[in-house]
Amino acid sequence: MTEQLFSTDALPGPDDITRQSFDNGSVLLTRPNMSSPAVLIRGYLPPGSAFENPEKYGIANFMASMLTAGTRKHAFRELHDEIETMGASLSISSGGLATSFSAQCLREDLPRLLALIREVFTEPTFPAKQFQRIKTQLLTFLSIQAQDTAAMADQAFDRAIYRSHPYAIPELGFPHTLQMITREDLKDFHQRFLGPKGMVVAICGGVQPEEALGAFERSLGAWINPAQQPQPELPPVEALQGIIREHVTLEEKSQTDLVIGTFAPKTTGPDYLPAQVGNEILGQFGMMGRIGESVREKAGLAYYAQSELGSGLGPTTWQVVAGVNPKNLNKAIALIREELARFTSELVSEEELSEVRSALVGRLPLSLESNAGTASALLNLERYQRGLDYIRQLPSKFAAVTREDILRVARTYWQPDTLVIASAGEALS
Amino acid sequence: MNDTLITYTLENGLTLLIREIHTAPIVSSWVWYGIGSRNEVPGKTGLSHWVEHMQFKGTAQHSASWMDHSIARLGGHWNAFTSPDWTTYFETLPASALETALELEADRMRGSLFEPNEVETERTVILSEREGLENDPLFQLNEAVQLRAFREHPYRNEVIGAKEDLLALTREDLYGHYRNYYQPANALLCLAGDIDPQQALALTRQYFGNIESLPLEKQLPAPEENPPAFEQVDLHGPGDATFVEVAWRAPKGNSEDFFAFTILESLLTGPSSLNMFGGGGISNRTSRLYLALVEKELAVGVNGSLNASIDPGTFTINLTKHPARSVSTLLSALDNEIEKIQSKPVTQAEINRAVKQAKALFAYSSDNITNHGFWMGYANSFADYSWFTGYVERLAAVTPEMVTNTARKYLRPDARVIGVYTPNGAEAGND
Numbered sequence: 001m002t003e004q005l006f007s008t009d010a011l012p013g014p015d016d017i018t019r020q021s022f023d024n025g026s027v028l029l030t031r032p033n034m035s036s037p038a039v040l041i042r043g044y045l046p047p048g049s050a051f052e053n054p055e056k057y058g059i060a061n062f063m064a065s066m067l068t069a070g071t072r073k074h075a076f077r078e079l080h081d082e083i084e085t086m087g088a089s090l091s092i093s094s095g096g097l098a099t100s101f102s103a104q105c106l107r108e109d110l111p112r113l114l115a116l117i118r119e120v121f122t123e124p125t126f127p128a129k130q131f132q133r134i135k136t137q138l139l140t141f142l143s144i145q146a147q148d149t150a151a152m153a154d155q156a157f158d159r160a161i162y163r164s165h166p167y168a169i170p171e172l173g174f175p176h177t178l179q180m181i182t183r184e185d186l187k188d189f190h191q192r193f194l195g196p197k198g199m200v201v202a203i204c205g206g207v208q209p210e211e212a213l214g215a216f217e218r219s220l221g222a223w224i225n226p227a228q229q230p231q232p233e234l235p236p237v238e239a240l241q242g243i244i245r246e247h248v249t250l251e252e253k254s255q256t257d258l259v260i261g262t263f264a265p266k267t268t269g270p271d272y273l274p275a276q277v278g279n280e281i282l283g284q285f286g287m288m289g290r291i292g293e294s295v296r297e298k299a300g301l302a303y304y305a306q307s308e309l310g311s312g313l314g315p316t317t318w319q320v321v322a323g324v325n326p327k328n329l330n331k332a333i334a335l336i337r338e339e340l341a342r343f344t345s346e347l348v349s350e351e352e353l354s355e356v357r358s359a360l361v362g363r364l365p366l367s368l369e370s371n372a373g374t375a376s377a378l379l380n381l382e383r384y385q386r387g388l389d390y391i392r393q394l395p396s397k398f399a400a401v402t403r404e405d406i407l408r409v410a411r412t413y414w415q416p417d418t419l420v421i422a423s424a425g426e427a428l429s
Numbered sequence: 430m431n432d433t434l435i436t437y438t439l440e441n442g443l444t445l446l447i448r449e450i451h452t453a454p455i456v457s458s459w460v461w462y463g464i465g466s467r468n469e470v471p472g473k474t475g476l477s478h479w480v481e482h483m484q485f486k487g488t489a490q491h492s493a494s495w496m497d498h499s500i501a502r503l504g505g506h507w508n509a510f511t512s513p514d515w516t517t518y519f520e521t522l523p524a525s526a527l528e529t530a531l532e533l534e535a536d537r538m539r540g541s542l543f544e545p546n547e548v549e550t551e552r553t554v555i556l557s558e559r560e561g562l563e564n565d566p567l568f569q570l571n572e573a574v575q576l577r578a579f580r581e582h583p584y585r586n587e588v589i590g591a592k593e594d595l596l597a598l599t600r601e602d603l604y605g606h607y608r609n610y611y612q613p614a615n616a617l618l619c620l621a622g623d624i625d626p627q628q629a630l631a632l633t634r635q636y637f638g639n640i641e642s643l644p645l646e647k648q649l650p651a652p653e654e655n656p657p658a659f660e661q662v663d664l665h666g667p668g669d670a671t672f673v674e675v676a677w678r679a680p681k682g683n684s685e686d687f688f689a690f691t692i693l694e695s696l697l698t699g700p701s702s703l704n705m706f707g708g709g710g711i712s713n714r715t716s717r718l719y720l721a722l723v724e725k726e727l728a729v730g731v732n733g734s735l736n737a738s739i740d741p742g743t744f745t746i747n748l749t750k751h752p753a754r755s756v757s758t759l760l761s762a763l764d765n766e767i768e769k770i771q772s773k774p775v776t777q778a779e780i781n782r783a784v785k786q787a788k789a790l791f792a793y794s795s796d797n798i799t800n801h802g803f804w805m806g807y808a809n810s811f812a813d814y815s816w817f818t819g820y821v822e823r824l825a826a827v828t829p830e831m832v833t834n835t836a837r838k839y840l841r842p843d844a845r846v847i848g849v850y851t852p853n854g855a856e857a858g859n860d
Contacts, residue, residue, distance in 0.1 A: 005503065005523035006454050035452045038792040077724075080714040084699075085782050087789025089711050104709055106789055133726060140729045140749060143669035149564055205796075252667050254560035286497035287485070297493070300550035303558035323561045325553075355502040362504020362523060369453045370796045372709070 018209040025197030040371040043201035047193035048097035058173015060094040069130035114219040152424035195228030202378040248424040256425025261319035274405035283307025442614030456622035457802035464610035475590015488540035524623035535636035574848040614642035621801035652740035656844030679744040682737025683812040695783035698733030708794025
């Protein structure tokens with residue numbers, strides 16, 4: 001095995017991460033990086049889009065988009081003037097299980113930015129003028145997305161694999177459901193679901209822990225929403241049966257996007273780490289692993305062809321994606337299936353495993369050098385209840401994964417005759 | 430952080446720049462070549478970008494998989510980019526592995542094979558890359574507008590090249606281009622991160638010192654200082670959204686006008702960032718055009734693009750039209766705002782705000798070592814490193830009068846190209 005080129009003590013761990021829970025149900029994690037003049041705030045909180053009323057699909061994202069449209073203290077223009085004049089940024093969006101936010105500022109502006117984040121969460125007014133404007137922007141975005149072959153292949157894949165599960169529905173909803181959503185709906189949804197219970201925030205960068213804790217305690221840590229309702233549990237997914245083939249025809253497209261996949265192991269379960277190592281070999285390592293070698297390097301069929309292992313608290317997928325000329329679509333599908341058959345029938349080589357273990361460990365300091373990388377890692381520690389020493393344990397965890405573990409997990413999750421194959425592009429011949 | 434830049438030039442003409450940053454045990458190594466689509470001739474567009482792809486295909490000494498795996502197994506990442514002005518290759522990896530990056534880059538500076546079968550495989554990969562781009566109406570619109578924004582200068586061509594050229598280029602074209610432009614005297618090596626400069630210099634001498642520089646035949650286009658003649662190009666295609674792109678001539682990166690233009694861009698369409706890797710941006714919701722076009726519901730989105738280039742390039746504004754408005758109404762409102770900034774001086778407070786935003790954008794990505802390596806070479810491609818270190822200071826020296834004069838000089842209604850992408854079957858819109 002390749003020698004480890006850095007000390008694990010340089011990675012975030014219990015001695016330099018501060019974790020504090022607050023009475024309102026929120027948790028703050030912070031790690032200083034005093035060489036940075038900037039501070040990054042990243043977090044997630046309920047609600048997500050998974051529990052929307054079918055008539056109002058897209059409401060969680062619409063609500064998230066409207067939070068910065070004006071508050072009781074600031075009209076739209078005043079609010080953004082204050083944020084942009086600081087040279088700061090604030091973006092809020094909705095995912096399946098949570099609303100996420102990301103904000104950044106120079107270190108001297110942290111208390112002010114945190115106060116503004118609290119203000120947009122607690123005092124949005126959903127002004128009528130902005131409501132109509134943002135609705136038009138969302139509808140335009142959906143119409144642009146409807147011409148995007150990669151997005152349409154993804155959505156076709158999600159529909160086919162998740163079927164009746166809420167994850168089959170695009171998080172942004174549909175044009176006809178967005179049209180049904182009223183300002184009153186947004187106000188009601190905000191009041192009932194957006195709240196600090198379950199909120200997790202990471203603050204990283206040029207700020208000492210006590211300063212970050214104090215600023216958080218005076219802002220988001222003091223937010224209470226007595227009306228906040230808990231989110232229900234997600235239903236289970238239905239098992240896949242056979243090969244499901246879906247194609248979305250889009251006229252006048254030079255390239256077809258392709259997604260082939262199945263369900264992934266549970267992110268918090270014992271199969272996930274072997275799957276992560278195996279996925280590197282399958283379609284990530286170097287120039288996109290075995291898939292890249294076969295589809296791009298040898299056959300020259302695609303500019304990109306790789307595998308992706310999803311993560312999350314709900315059900316996730318394990319996919320191979322590629323962008324190919326329409327006339328090469330079937331050839332690409334055949335090559336990918338050949339690689340999947342090999343992945344599920346043979347042990348990976350000792351050399352592959354050794355190189356990938358080494359890559360995953362060596363990548364840790366690179367992925368954690370920035371405030372953004374550290375903040376994302378801290379959020380994941382809390383999201384998956386991994387403990388503050390998890391990142392430092394990763395090198396030994398990767399070292400413990402065996403070739404047999406990878407083959408077992410590959411066979412469990414990838415079954416050659418039980419797949420979803422989705423594509424979007426010109427009509428199939 | 431040590432702001433000092435260490436510079437060496439080897440006897441063969443290779444310039445080495447080192448910036449020590451000891452915040453993380455990481456180093457980023459960049460090799461920049463003075464070759465891009467700007468140096469290509471008609472019929473041979475896309476050569477530089479294709480050569481860049483071939484640089485990952487192996488040398489006499491090292492196979493493609495050796496190159497790839499030697500970086501990946503360290504947890505490092507590597508990639509390359511081709512622009513109109515330059516081609517660059519980088520590796521970011523643990524600091525103790527710097528030698529691996531230098532060995533690889535020195536080897537492929539002269540030793541790439543360009544095997545005929547690999548050339549053919551890569552032809553379809555690049556055609557596939559182009560097809561992916563063609564799927565996007567904004568790529569189609571930009572390609573059509575840039576073709577009209579320059580009469581002859583190669584900035585009129587997309588870096589990836591025209592499809593007919595990609596089908597016709599030969600292995601000899603590619604190899605000749607590579608052998609001519611890839612040599613120490615046409616290269617710059619930039620190292621940023623946790624580096625011992627003496628050790629880095631010794632390694633650079635060891636791996637690059639014996640590479641001979643040959644006479645370089647560099648194709649240099651005549652800069653097109655004069656603006657484009659007014660023209661409108663109309664495209665039609667699938668979808669429901671109408672896009673508009675407007676392009677004017679912009680000053681070259683190494684000119685006084687560029688800094689006033691950067692402030693002008695920031696006020697019109699919001700601050701843009703020089704960061705290549707992460708760092709995030711700042712929204713443009715209080716920029717003049719957002720307020721005048723999006724807030725007034727003539728457009729649903731607006732953004733601007735200005736690049737620091739060797740020769741005068743273009744400044745473009747992209748608009749997504751509001752579905753209930755016409756293109757002519759939208760363009761008329763755009764013209765009104767441009768007239769305003771040409772006729773009434775901006776305030777010092779607006780400039781101060783733009784300067785603070787530029788400063789913040791640098792701060793946001795300064796924790797990323799890879800960005801530092803990028804900035805060093807990027808600034809040197811059209812100026813020198815002092816362009817980068819003095820960037821915020823030079824923005825702060827811009828006066829309201831300079832912004833007005835720059836707007837008058839460049840943003841002329843009779844000297845621009847307008848491109849409109851209209852969905853099939855749709856009218857230009859109604860008011």
